[in-house]
Amino acid sequence: MNLDFSDDQKMLRDQARRFLDEKSPLKAARKILESDAPYDRALYKEIAELGWLGAAIPESYGGLGLGYLELCVIAEELGRAIAPVPVSSSIYLCAEAILRAGSEAQKQAYLPKLASGEIVGTLALAEKAGVPRPDRLETRLEGGKLTGRKIAVPDAGGADIAVVAARAGSGVSLALVDLKGPGVARESERSVDSTLKVGGLGFSGAKAEALGPSGEGWTLLQTVLTRAAVLYGFEQLGGADAALAMARAYALERYAFGRQIASFQAIKHKLADMYCLIELARSNAYYAAWALSSDAAELPLAAAALRVSASEAFDFASKENIQTHGGMGFTWEADPHLLLRRQVQLRHVIGSPRAWKERLVAELERRNAA
Amino acid sequence: MNLDFSDDQKMLRDQARRFLDEKSPLKAARKILESDAPYDRALYKEIAELGWLGAAIPESYGGLGLGYLELCVIAEELGRAIAPVPVSSSIYLCAEAILRAGSEAQKQAYLPKLASGEIVGTLALAEKAGVPRPDRLETRLEGGKLTGRKIAVPDAGGADIAVVAARAGSGVSLALVDLKGPGVARESERSVDSTLKVGGLGFSGAKAEALGPSGEGWTLLQTVLTRAAVLYGFEQLGGADAALAMARAYALERYAFGRQIASFQAIKHKLADMYCLIELARSNAYYAAWALSSDAAELPLAAAALRVSASEAFDFASKENIQTHGGMGFTWEADPHLLLRRQVQLRHVIGSPRAWKERLVAELERRNAA
Amino acid sequence: MDFDDTPEEAAFRAEVKAFLAAKAPKYAEPWEGEETTRDDVYLKRARGWQAEKAAAGYAGITWPKEFGGRGGKPMEQVVFGQEEGKYDLPTQPFLIGLGMCMQTLMAHGTPDLIKEHVGPALRGEKIWCQLFSEPIAGSDLAGIKTRSERKGDEWIVNGQKVWNSGAHYADWGILVTRSDPSVPKHKGLTFFIVDMKSPGLEPRPIKQISGGAHFNEVYFTDVRIPDRQRLGAPGEGWKVALTTLMNERLAVTSFRDVSVDVPHLLRLARSIDLETGPAIENAAVREKIADFYVRSQGLKFTNYRTLTALSRGETPGPQSSIGKVVSAPKTQQIATLGMDLADMAGGLLDGDLAPLRAAFSQTFLSAPGTRIAGGTDEILRNIIAERVLGLPGDIRVDKDVPYKELPTGR
C-alpha cells in the first residue's frame, strides 16, 4: 500500500513551497490583481528555469520527463501561493492537448517552447454561459480557417497560441491557432479573479492547423479536461489549505471578549469542518494522481471525484476564511479575498463542479453497464 | 395586514394544548408505539366529542363548520403532542376527499360519521416504493369492484372506510370502499412510527362506489393532497416546535464540564438553527392557512412551500434534538425518538418533500407561463 | 387572516400616496452606481427630500411631538416606508442619524443638546454618522480603545474608528471612547457627540472586495470635544451605547448593492442550457430553487407577521431576529449556484457577457460582507440562542478584569 508521494517528490514540494514563499507571496498576486498585466512574467520565467513547466513533458520534447506526480506536487504549491502565472493554461491544457492529440511535428514545434516558457498556450472552449456541447459550438474550422468567438478563455491576454474547439463538418475538431497572427482579436474581460485573467478571442478567418483527427475533437477534449482536472484539483487543494492556514492564524491572533476567537466553538468547529473537507480532497487527490500518473482505467472517475471534492473544499475554506476574519475579511486591503477570487477561477475554468458531478455519475453508470 | 390567527383561534389553540398536555402526554404515544392497538380509541373519542374532527366540516354534514383556520390550529397541537389518533387520515384525507368529490348522498352518508368519530376513514394511493403516477397504478375499479393492493396506507388497521385511487378504463377514479366488507384484506406493516400505524390493503373484487366523476380521480386526488399538505404542515410545525422545546429543556438541565451544555456554542447555534427553520415554517404555514381557508389561487404554491419548509424543520429538529441529548437520546426509554418517528411518518404519508419541491417548481412555471 | 389595511391604515396610506405623488418625483432619480453617496449632487437631493418630508410632517413619524415628530404609530411608519419605497428616493444618508443617533440623543442628551440638534437632523440640514467599531473591536464592541482624556472643559480624543458609513459626508457623529482603561471594559467608556469638521478628525474610505466603498475608517488625532457634548456621565458610555445598539436593527443600512434572489435564479434557469437542456428542467436546479423559495417566502411572511403585530398595536414577537442569519447565507448560496449554472463563464463580471448583467458574480463579491456587517452569522446565532431561546451567555473571562490587562493579541 503506497498512497503517498515519494521522498523525492516531497523534497520537490518543499523546494517549490520555499521558492514560492519567497518569490510569490500573496502580494505578487495582489500586484497582478491591481494591474493590467496579463501575468507575472518575471516569476513565470523563473518557474520555467526551474523546469516546472516541463515536469511531465518528455525529455524528447524539451521537458524534464519526471512525470505527472511531480506536476501534481508543483500544482498544489502554485495553488497554495495563488501564483499569478499561466501554468495551468499553458501546461495542463495546451501542452497536454498537444501531447495527447498532436502530430510528431506539432509536438516538436510547440512543446519545447511551452516547456521553456518561451511561449504561453491556452485552450478555448466556452462561447456563452451554460454547459458547452458539440452541437452548441458555433466556432467553425473550415479550410484551415477559424471563425467564431470564444469567451472566458483563461490567460487569453497572455497566451501566444491556443487550442480551440470548433465545429468542422458534422463533428468537432481541435484547432491550433497562433494568437498573434491575422484574424485574431483579443478582448479583455472583467472576471472575479484578475490574478489569472480571462479574455475573449474573436476569430475571423484566422489561420489554424488541425490538432488530432478531424471529428474527434470532442473526445480528445474530454481526455484533456479529465487529465487537467487532476492538476487543477491539486491547485484547489493547495488553495484550500492556504485558506485554512490563514483562518487558523487569524483566529489565534485575534481577540474578542478577552479571549482568542479560536477558543469559541463556532470558530473551532468551522475550522474543523474545513479540515475535514480538505483531508477528503487530499485523499481524493492522491488517488487521482495515481490514476493520472499510471493512466489507469479509473482516471475519469477519480478525476471527477477530485474535481468535486476539491472544489467543495476550496469553496468552503475560502468563504469561511473571510467569515473568520470578520470585518477585516471583506476589505480589499486584507488577503482573504485573493483566495476567494482564485477559488472562483479554478472552480469554473474547466467547468463547474455541478457538471463534473454529472460526469462522475455518468462514469459510474457506464462502468456498471460494462 | 393580518397574518396571524384571531383571538378566538388562539384561545382554541390554548385549550387544545392544555387538553392534549393532560390527556395525551408523550406516554400516550409510547403506549401505542409498544402495543398492537391501531390507535388510542379513548383519546379519539374525546377529541371527537370536543368537535375537533368536524371543525372544518359544514354543520349540514354534522360538523361545527368553524373553518380551516381552526383545523390548522388543532393540527399544530396534535403534531406537538404526537397524538396517537387517526385525525389526519380520517379528516384531512378521507373527509376532505368526500367533501371535494362526493355526491350529496355520499356526504350525508359519511361525513357525519367521520365528524363524530363513529367511523374512521383513510386514503390509499401508494402501491410500491417510488413516486405514484396515473399510469403506474395497478389497482383497478371495474363494475363497482375493486382489485389490487395498496401499501403504506395510513391507519389502515384502524380505518372503517377508505378512498382508493384506482385505474378505471383509461383514467384514474377515486373509489370509496367499506374496509369491513368482503374482498378486503388488511395486512399489518412495520414502519418507523408505530404511533401512527400504516398497513397494506388487498382488494379482491371488493365492492366500491365511485367518488367523483370517473376519470377525474387524479385531479381530485391532487386537490385533496394539496389541501391536506397544509394541515400536515401544521402537524409538522407543532412537532418541530416540540423537538426544539425538548432539546432546549434538556440542554438547560444537563451539565458537562461543570456547565449547562446549553452554554456551549455548538449547542446554542444548533438550537438557533432549529429556531430559524421553525419560524420560517411557521410563516409559510400561516400563509398556507390563509390560502386554504380562503380558497386562494395561491394554494397549490403555498401548500407545497409549507410542505417543504415544515418537513425540513421537523427533520432537522427531531434529529438534532436526539443529538443534543447525547447517549440518552438514542435510547428507547427517552422521548426524543418518539418525535423522530412521527417526523418520518408525516414526511412520507402524502409524498416526501422532494416530490413536493418538484410540484412547487412546476407550479411556479405554470404561473409564469400563464 | 387577510392582507388588507385597517380603515385607519388605508386612510393614512391614501394621504401618503397623495403626498408622494405630488412631491417625490422631483427627488427620485435612477441610481447611477455605487459611488453615489460620495457625490455632492446626490447629497443635495437627499437633503432636499428630507426637508420636504419634515415640512409635511412625515419625518419622525413615530417620534413624540415635543421633539418635532408626528406622534404616530409604528404601523404608520411602515406604511410610509412601503409607499416611499416605490420611488427611488435618496433616503440612505439619514437612516443612521434618525434611526440611531437621534434616538440616543433624545434618551441621554441635555435639553439644550436635543434642542440644538434634533430639528436640523429631522429637516435634513445635518447628517449624522456613528463612530463605534474599531479595528480591535468588532463583534466585541465594548473592547474599543480609542482614548479620551479630560483637559479642563474639553476632552482630547486619539484613536481610530472603522466601518463608519457616511462619515465622509456627515456633519456630526456619535462616538464611544475609553476614558478609563484601569477599570473593567464596560465601565470605562464615555460617550460624545462630535462635530465631524473638528480639526484632527480624518475619514478615509475603505475599499471592499466588491470594489465598492460604503464604509470609512476615521482617524482621531488630538481631536478636542467640549464637555457639554458628552452624553451620560463619564464612564457610563456603555449604557448610552446600548440605546444606540437597541435601535440598530430598526435602522439597518441597506446598501444599494446588487443582490440576487429567487426571481433572478428563475430567470437564469429559464435562459441557460445545461447538459440536456434548459436549467429550469434540471431536477437538481429545481430542488434548489424550491429550497431557496421556501426561505425567501418564509422571510417575507415572517415580516408580515411582524407587521401584523404592529398593525394590532402589539409588540412583535422575536421571529424577526431570524432575518439576516437566514438571508445572508442564502444570498451567497444563490450567487454561487447562479455562477455554477454559467459553468465556464461563471467567473465573469462583465455585464455584457455574464447572465443578468453579471448579477450573480457581483452578488458573490458582496455576499461575504453581508454575512459580517451588522452582526456576523455567529453573533446572530448567539443572540437568538440567548435573547430568544433564553440559553446562557458564553463564559466571560473579560467581565471583571481591568481593560488594560485584557489580552488583545497583536
Next chain:
Amino acid sequence: MDFDDTPEEAAFRAEVKAFLAAKAPKYAEPWEGEETTRDDVYLKRARGWQAEKAAAGYAGITWPKEFGGRGGKPMEQVVFGQEEGKYDLPTQPFLIGLGMCMQTLMAHGTPDLIKEHVGPALRGEKIWCQLFSEPIAGSDLAGIKTRSERKGDEWIVNGQKVWNSGAHYADWGILVTRSDPSVPKHKGLTFFIVDMKSPGLEPRPIKQISGGAHFNEVYFTDVRIPDRQRLGAPGEGWKVALTTLMNERLAVTSFRDVSVDVPHLLRLARSIDLETGPAIENAAVREKIADFYVRSQGLKFTNYRTLTALSRGETPGPQSSIGKVVSAPKTQQIATLGMDLADMAGGLLDGDLAPLRAAFSQTFLSAPGTRIAGGTDEILRNIIAERVLGLPGDIRVDKDVPYKELPTGR
C-alpha cells in the same frame, strides 16, 4: 504510488491466508440478527476462534513477546485484519478487552495482575468490558460519580455505569470510580479491574431506538473489590483512564447494524421510479450520489494514506481523525435520501416491502446512535480543532473546583 504489498507484507499475507483457509471456516457463520452477542452459542464460537488465533500466534500481533504477543508490526495487524475480515468471524467480543483493557493493564498493572490476566484474555478464555461512562458523565467522562470507599484491604463501590458493550457476557471489567469528591474532578478518581461476577454487580440491557440492545447499564451495590485490583495510585485514576481512551480509536466497536452507503444508493436509484423515470436519471439524485461518493472515496483513501504510513513504519498523520465525523452524518443523510426516494413507502421497515430489505429505514434508526456513540459530532470537532489544528481548549470552569461543588443539574 501503488496499492501493492511490500514483499514482507506479501509474505505475511500469504501465511495468514493459509492459516485462515485452514481454520476460519469452522468459526465463520452467517450473521443471524442483532441479538447474536446475547447468545451463548455465538460466544462459544467466538472464544474458540480467539483460542485458535492465539495458538497460531495471531492474537496480539503488535504486542511485545513478553506479554504473549508476536512483537509484529502495525502493518501486519492491518494485513491480518484485512484477511480475517473476508470471513464472517465472531471477533467482536474481544475488541474492547484486547484493544483497550489489556493495553491499560499492561501499562499500569502490577506484574502479578498482568501475568494473571493477559494470557487468558489473549486466548479467549476471559472476556473483558469497559465500565467508564455514567448517566451523568458522557462526553465529560471525568465527571463520573460512582463512589469507591476504602475499607481495609477492600474498596466498596456504589453507583451506576452505562453504555457498557458486552457487560452482560464479560468476565472482567475495567472500572473508573470516584474515591475523593472533595478534590477537583480529575484528581479524585481511582481505577480498578473488577470481576463481573462480583455480588452486587448487575448489568441490564439498554434498548436502543433501532430496537437493538448493544449496550448495557451496570449497577453497583456495595460491590467489593480487593485493593490488589487497583491500577495506579488512589486518586490517580484519570491518568490510567487516559491510557484506555488513547487506545479507544484503535478498538472502535463495530456493531453489525445495517448501514447504507453509496452502493446501496446506486442500487436503489436504479430500481425506483420518480416523476419522470428511474431515480438514477434524476439530476438531483445524481448530484447527491456524487456528493456522497466523494465523501466515501475520500474516507477510503484517507484510510489508505494511514496504511501507507504504517507500511512505511511511520506514524500516521492526524487525517484519520476525520473518519467518524464525516461518515456518521453521511450515513444519516443517505438513509434519509433513500427513504425520500421511496416516497410514500419511505417509512416502511418491512423487509418484504421496503427497498433493499428496508436497509435505508433500518439505517435511519441506527444513525442517530452512530452520531453519538464513541464521541458526538460536536466532541469530535473539538478534538480536531484542539489536537490537530492546535486551537485553544474550551474555557474550563471545572478545573479547580472540588468535585462535590460542581453544579450537576438535576
